[in-house]
Amino acid sequence: MLLSGCSSANKPAQTLYIAYPIADNEFTQTTKERTEKQFRLFNQQFLKTNPNTRVVTVAYKLNTMKRQIKEDSELNLGPDLILSTNTHLQSFYLDSLISAFPNSSQWTQQYGDVLKNLSIVDDKLIFAPFVIFPQVSCYNNKTIKQPPKTIQELVKLGASGIRIGLSTKTYEIQWTAGSTGAIPEISSLVNKKNQNKPKPKIKEWITWLRQAALYQNIFFYSQQSELVNELTANNLDWITCNSFEALEIRETMGEQLSIAPLPDGVQTKAFATPTIFAFGLGTDSSPSQRALALSYVRSLTNPVGQRQVSLRTEGYLPANKAVDIPNQSSRTLKAYNDSWNDQSLSYIKQWPMITQYLATEQGYPAIDKVLTELSSGIISVDEAVKAFTNHDSKGKQ
Numbered sequence: 001m002l003l004s005g006c007s008s009a010n011k012p013a014q015t016l017y018i019a020y021p022i023a024d025n026e027f028t029q030t031t032k033e034r035t036e037k038q039f040r041l042f043n044q045q046f047l048k049t050n051p052n053t054r055v056v057t058v059a060y061k062l063n064t065m066k067r068q069i070k071e072d073s074e075l076n077l078g079p080d081l082i083l084s085t086n087t088h089l090q091s092f093y094l095d096s097l098i099s100a101f102p103n104s105s106q107w108t109q110q111y112g113d114v115l116k117n118l119s120i121v122d123d124k125l126i127f128a129p130f131v132i133f134p135q136v137s138c139y140n141n142k143t144i145k146q147p148p149k150t151i152q153e154l155v156k157l158g159a160s161g162i163r164i165g166l167s168t169k170t171y172e173i174q175w176t177a178g179s180t181g182a183i184p185e186i187s188s189l190v191n192k193k194n195q196n197k198p199k200p201k202i203k204e205w206i207t208w209l210r211q212a213a214l215y216q217n218i219f220f221y222s223q224q225s226e227l228v229n230e231l232t233a234n235n236l237d238w239i240t241c242n243s244f245e246a247l248e249i250r251e252t253m254g255e256q257l258s259i260a261p262l263p264d265g266v267q268t269k270a271f272a273t274p275t276i277f278a279f280g281l282g283t284d285s286s287p288s289q290r291a292l293a294l295s296y297v298r299s300l301t302n303p304v305g306q307r308q309v310s311l312r313t314e315g316y317l318p319a320n321k322a323v324d325i326p327n328q329s330s331r332t333l334k335a336y337n338d339s340w341n342d343q344s345l346s347y348i349k350q351w352p353m354i355t356q357y358l359a360t361e362q363g364y365p366a367i368d369k370v371l372t373e374l375s376s377g378i379i380s381v382d383e384a385v386k387a388f389t390n391h392d393s394k395g396k397q
Contacts, residue, residue: 015054016292017282019069019079021062021088026225032059034248041312046299053292062088069097078284080293086118087355089127089280098280100124102294110301112321114345117352119278127278128297129319131310134339135175135272137260138231138241138249147238147260151179151208151270154263157238158217165227165239166212168220168375170358170367171273172240173209175262178271178347180205187350190357195389206374206384213375220375222368242275243336247315259331261338272343276319366391 018039022031036057043055058079060068065084069092072078082089082098092098101107104125108116115129139147144162148154158164167173177183182205188194212218219236221227227239232252240262241249250257262270279297281290299305306318310325314332317340318325325333347354358364367388374384 014052014288014292015056016081016289016296017056017058017079018081018083018296019058019060019065019282020083021065022059023225024061024063025223027059027061034251035059038313038315041309042300045305045309046296049299050292050295055296066092066095066097070095073097073282073284076284079282080285080289081282081296082280083130083277084280086127086129086276086278089278090121092280093121093126097283098127099283100126101128101281107301110303110320110322114348114351115276115319115321118276118355127280128301129276129278130297130301131277131316132319132340133242133244133275133277133316134336134344135172135240135242135262135274136246136335136339137238137262138246139238139258139260140231140234140253140256141258142256143237144258147258148263151176151263151265154238155212155215155218158215162217162237163235164218165230165236166218166220167224167227167240168222168368168372169224170364170371172224173371174354174358175240175270175272175343176208177202177205178269178343179263179265180208181265181268183268183271183347183350183354186357187353189389190353199385199389202389203381203385206388207381209371210374210381210384213377220372222372243317244275244315246332247313259335261335261343264343269343269346271347272339274340274344277316278319363391 020035022035039057046055047053069078069082078097082092089098101124104120104123107125107128108120111119111129119125119127119129137147144157148157154164177186180201182201185199185201213220221230224245227236228241228245228249230236231239232249246257246259262272264270281293285293300309301320303320303322306320306323307325310316310318310323314330317336325337358367370379370384370387373379374381379387
């Protein structure tokens with residue numbers, strides 16, 4: 001666990017504890033400092049109206065975060081806020097490690113339908129969406145003059161000698177399911193009655209992934225961090241990334257880094273899958289700390305706070321639907337807006353069902369394994385299709 005803090009005031013300060021995760025293989029001082037730099041922006045916004053508060057941020061290793069917070073909570077030492085992804089916070093809520101927001105309707109009115117669907121359970125807001133990290137492509141503009149607009153162009157790019165990196169993580173590669181038109185069939189799998197029906201588009205998608213593994217200059221990696229490292233080391237020319245990772249890449253590549261939306265299909269959009277960070281309320285807060293926690297979230301999710309934080313960095317898009325950051329601000333921001341508005345939101349109807357089918361503690365690891373074995377030649381296309389369409393999800397009977 002790593003700790004840092006900031007304080008402001010001469011009289012005794014109140015303390016607000018905020019926990020956040022770092023992937024185990026990235027749990028370094030450098031990663032922590034990069035994250036803390038963002039927290040300083042957040043804290044400045046909060047401290048404008050709460051100057052007599054000390055904000056302490058606590059970094060946990062991702063794979064042990066839930067267990068450690070459980071142990072801390074048993075000692076009444078749990079955090080007041082948890083800033084993490086929507087999927088992690090959903091899991092925390094099921095384990096009673098975060099509390100629903102009071103007066104949920106007052107909070108939910110600031111979000112669009114997708115974010116509402118992800119954050120509301122039984123009419124309760126279980127976490128407050130804060131920022132959106134759109135999924136895009138990061139590429140070296142010295143070797144790629146024109147980014148691919150379709151997956152067909154992506155394949156041609158590889159054939160021309162451009163080195164392309166893809167992930168076998170389901171969350172990172174499912175954008176290609178959109179580009180191959182498989183999203184409607186995948187979303188239907190949440191109903192188990194549909195799992196044994198023919199799925200030609202899913203087979204087409206799985207076949208594309210298998211063929212991609214055979215193509216010259218297309219390489220699959222099991223960890224997203226490997227893609228980032230290989231691009232910055234000049235061993236790859238084009239990768240998928242999210243906007244937060246792009247900040248890290250730019251530190252090394254500088255102006256050589258360009259960002260573009262992910263390649264679509266001929267007739268369908270890429271299912272660009274953003275990472276959504278949100279605030280969850282810890283369960284151990286005293287009444288005064290809970291009030292501080294709510295004030296922190298309010299200061300950063302209201303339209304003014306969202307706009308001010310978003311304009312100070314190109315790392316993310318605001319979650320508040322009332323905030324519009326114009327594309328004219330930068331080409332990078334246009335790519336982020338196109339990813340979210342044109343690609344991600346084009347699947348607004350299917351997204352909740354895909355999340356229900358795949359985004360479980362059992363779902364993603366099981367499918368990750370299938371896709372790794374598929375891209376390694378261990379299993380056939382038909383075996384991968386069968387495993388993908390019949391994995392042990394909590395689908396409706």
